[in-house]
Amino acid sequence: MPSPVILGSPRASSAFVLIAHGLTRLYGDTVAVWRADLRTSSGEAVAIQGPNGSGKSTLLRLLAGLATPTSGTVSWAASAGASRPKVGYLGHASHLFEALTPVENIRLAARLARTDPDRGLRLLEELGIASWAGRRCGDLSAGTVRRVALARVLATDPDVVIVDEPFAALDPTAAGLVEATIRARCGQRLLILASHGDARTRAVADRLFEMCDGRLEERDTWSGALPAQTGSAG
Amino acid sequence: MNVFADAALLAAKDLRAELRSRGALVAAGTLGAVAFVVAAMAAGPDRAQLRQLAPALTWLALLYAAIAMADRLDLVDRRDDAFSALWLALEDRRAIYLGKVLALAVVLLVLQGVLFGLAVVLLDLPLSGEALWLAPVAVVAALGAAATSVLVVALAGASGQRTLLMPLLLLPLMVPVLLAAVESTGAILVSAPAAALQWLALSAAQAALFAGLGVLVYEHAATPE
DSSP: OOOOOOOOOOOOOOOEEEEEEEEEEEETTTTEEEEEEEEEETTTTTEEOOTTTTHHHHHHHHHHHOOOEEEEEEEEEOOTTSSOOOOOOSSSSSOEEEEEEEEHHHHHHHHHEEEEEEHHHHHHHHOOOOOGGOOOOGGHHHHHHHHHHHHHHHHHHOSEEEEETTTOOOOHHHHHHHHHHHHHTTSEEEEEEEEEEEHHHHHOOSSSEEEETTTTEEEEEEOOOOOOOOOBOO | OOHHHHHHHHHHHHHHHHHHHOHHHHHHHHHHHHHHHHHHHHHHTOOOHHHHHHHHHHHHHHHHHHHHHHHHHHHHHHGGHHHHHHHHHHHSSHHHHHHHHHHHHHHHHHHHHHHHHHHHHHHOOOOOOOGHHHHHHHHHHHHHHHHHHHHHHHHHHHHHHHHHHHHHHHHHHHHHHHHHHHHHHHHHHHHHHHHHHHHHHHHHHHHHHHHHHHHHHHHHHOOOO
16 A cells, blocks of 8 residues: 655644534434534544434534534634634535546635645545546546545645545545545544444544434444434434 | 635636536527527518517527526536535635626627527528627626526525426516517617617616625525535
């Protein structure tokens, strides 16, 4: 497995503290997330694991600011001079424009984020997908798209990286490249990962949370995926 | 003015995507050509009647193109949830609306060129020096149609009844800009460009009204949820 190219630490960003309090999201009568509390800060890597339908994806969208809680709050405390953090989010979808190539997607994301587009393009090499850089994203395999999507997120130099199922659709070699890239690139950022219970996610994380039926609890060790009850969403 | 720079980047992205597929452009161009041919056959040797119909046929094809393209541009962002990434990346989300209006206006201007070319050939449309007055009509109509369509598509999408609401809301709201374009084009083609000015003003008013509304409400209408 090739070693990742370390391209320097993240920009001299501020430290952020995420404080989620009593976070609840209902869809009609269905509980997706129920009174979740989470406090974490830059430099920490948090893994949230749980079975399908346990509410992980909804929780990540709430934390990213892409969904509105039914009740509860998500707030950010920052070091002096900072305002809101720049959030990089990768959910189940790729968030890529399928008519554009990986290079075009990354350049666009970097320009909108006011970061160096070349930095993002070097990520394609780091993730082992440089040979696909000129093809339309709509023509790429699921595993390649997943890696392009991660490159797009990191190209924006975010303060907070939120990734749902980072190793989904990847073969062992590709998963190793993604793990190495996350380790190399996210050390000083706040990293939140969600998965069903794979060992790679736990290996990357400093803190482990389990989610079941919308409830979030911190664990010292992984107890194994609990069955989801009907009526919860994920 | 980061919002305008971001809007230009997003418009370039939309135009690149449309250039690669050319789906809406080809569909609208074909519709226009078929409408012209059918009208020419129906009118028979009566060229005067055909010329009278030409502006309405041309702008009806453009109305169809505006609706189809606005829907398509919105779907480009919604597919694979690319919209969420834009939402998080942009400091000023009004850039999404302005970028879409700009991209749609450019596409409509290109299409107007194609359709007027077809109309000259198929409908025997007379072109004099005063036809240059069609340029401002085309620009203002494209901006009015684009500003209206992009906003209405976003509102219809937010309601969860996109397929039902889009034609119901958009078609009536497009009547003023369509009427103004048809009347001003007709006036210019009969060498009375001064008569086109009041219609041009109506079109400009609609463009300004909907662009202002779009800048104000788009961020609230087009959320990632």
